[in-house]
Structures are given as C-alpha cells and as structure tokens.
Amino acid sequence: MTDRPGERTGHIVVLALPATIDLSNAPRVSQDILASFAGGVRTVIADMNPTIRCSVAGVHYLGLTCQRAADGHGELRLVIPPGSEALRVFALTGQDRWMPVYSSVAAALAGTAGQPQAGLGDAHAADR
Secondary structure, three states, rough: OOOOOEEEEOOEEEEOOOOEOOOOOOHHHHHHHHHHOOOOOEEEEEEOOOOOEEHHHHHHHHHHHHHOOOOOOOEEEOOOOOOOHHHHHHHHOOHHHHOOOOOOOOHHHHOOEEOOOOOOOOOHHHHH
C-alpha cells in the first residue's frame, strides 16, 4: 500500500488506500487495514481519495474487512469521493448501503461510531 503508516489521532487512524484495488492486491489491502487496528486503535478511516480504480473483487475484500473489523469490536469507515468510479462500483454491488461510506475524511472523522452520514448512497445517486 504505502511506505508510511496511517496518520493516528487518539484511537483513530486515517489510512490512504492505493490507486488500484483489485484481486491482485485486495488481500494485502485488507491485511494492512486490519493491522492498523493494533495498539488500541478502534476506528480506521480508509481514505479512497487516491483510489482511481476499485474492482468488484476489491469491494468484496473491503466488505470482508469491514466485517472482520466489526467482529473485533473495531470500525472501518470508508471515504469514497462523490462521482468516483469506486463509488459507482460500491453502488452497483449494493455495498454502499450497509458499509459506513463517507464523502470526505473530515466527515468520517466527525461521524458517530457505526453511523455513516444519513442517505449518503442516495446523495450520490446523481453522480452514478
């Protein structure tokens, strides 16, 4: 993913994801996200602003990662910019309806645990 660890603030880490997430690197992306929960981190914000392409396999692995984080009493919040290809893939697969998706890092940082911005999937409908 990156050569530097995510930026940590208290019990929250912001982690920039790679430009492409597909079957070739999705398992590694998942491992890196889950490793970010070490040391008392409760929330990881996966910033997909740098992500230009995210395949259905990438979305699938991010969904599994979100579930594994929740199983370990953590929270994975995804930042997916409006109008992006990644958001379109999330919408086509329906994953934007159950995963905590935010339109910006600031919104994800301000979000209440387990409560993504209301109607974000609907708000992006015009961008699809």
